[in-house]
Amino acid sequence: MGRKRKDLVDKSTPLILRVDNKTLFLLCEKLNIDFDSNAEAFDDDTKKEIILEIQEIVKKFVK
Structure with a gap:
């Protein structure tokens, strides 16, 4: 049995x-x-600050 796994899109x-x-x-x-x-x-x-900024750049790029 076990628990239901999250869909890949939600990870x-x-x-x-x-x-x-x-x-x-x-x-x-x-x-x-x-x-x-x-x-x-x-x-x-x-x-950490660099990583956060890179994440924001990627998010803006894909929109």
Whole structure:
């Protein structure tokens, strides 16, 4: 038996996207996202903000 599974359209899918940092710097500058270009890596808050912005860009693109 078991529970009824959700339809695929009602789910979300995690995707892995590799983007070079030069492009991410340009994206951050364009979207006014604060980042430290001298750091060894992007901090978690900056990455979360970038991901949210990319999600919004994709949503707008497909509309």
